[in-house]
Amino acid sequence: MEIKVKKLNEQAQLPYRATEGSAGADLFAFVPEDVTIAPGERKLIPTGIAIEIPDSGYGAFVFPRSSVSSKYGVSLATCVGVVDSDYRGEIKVPLINHSDTAYTVRNGDRIAQMVILPVMLPCYTETNELGDTVRGEGGFGSTGA
Numbered sequence: 001m002e003i004k005v006k007k008l009n010e011q012a013q014l015p016y017r018a019t020e021g022s023a024g025a026d027l028f029a030f031v032p033e034d035v036t037i038a039p040g041e042r043k044l045i046p047t048g049i050a051i052e053i054p055d056s057g058y059g060a061f062v063f064p065r066s067s068v069s070s071k072y073g074v075s076l077a078t079c080v081g082v083v084d085s086d087y088r089g090e091i092k093v094p095l096i097n098h099s100d101t102a103y104t105v106r107n108g109d110r111i112a113q114m115v116i117l118p119v120m121l122p123c124y125t126e127t128n129e130l131g132d133t134v135r136g137e138g139g140f141g142s143t144g145a
């Protein structure tokens with residue numbers, strides 16, 4: 001599958017898979033000046049790119065970079081971002097600082113990773129009855145600790 005990438009600024013960087021086996025492609029910050037995220041703060045970081053997913057049966061999913069999360073406590077405010085196949089705007093990454101130390105994002109930093117995944121496109125039908133299961137309406141903790 002080919003994903004077309006439009007640079008919204010010539011200095012923006014294309015998504016990049018670090019190794020042949022990498023599932024995710026790194027997304028890079030495109031910021032005119034350093035962005036400092038204080039403890040507990042959220043900031044929306046632009047990437048300077050837009051993409052075209054050619055098939056509505058796929059989406060781009062933005063995940064945290066494990067090294068940034070585990071080393072610095074900085075992750076996605078949304079846990080996972082979803083880029084729909086018909087979205088053509090700039091990809092922006094909402095970062096949150098869970099640590100007790102300020103974190104600075106610099107232009108060109110790898111801030112997240114993007115994975116292209118298949119998605120189901122179901123039809124939703126209203127009903128008055130749902131099928132029975134062993135679990136039934138058991139919610140949080142209903143299957144054990």
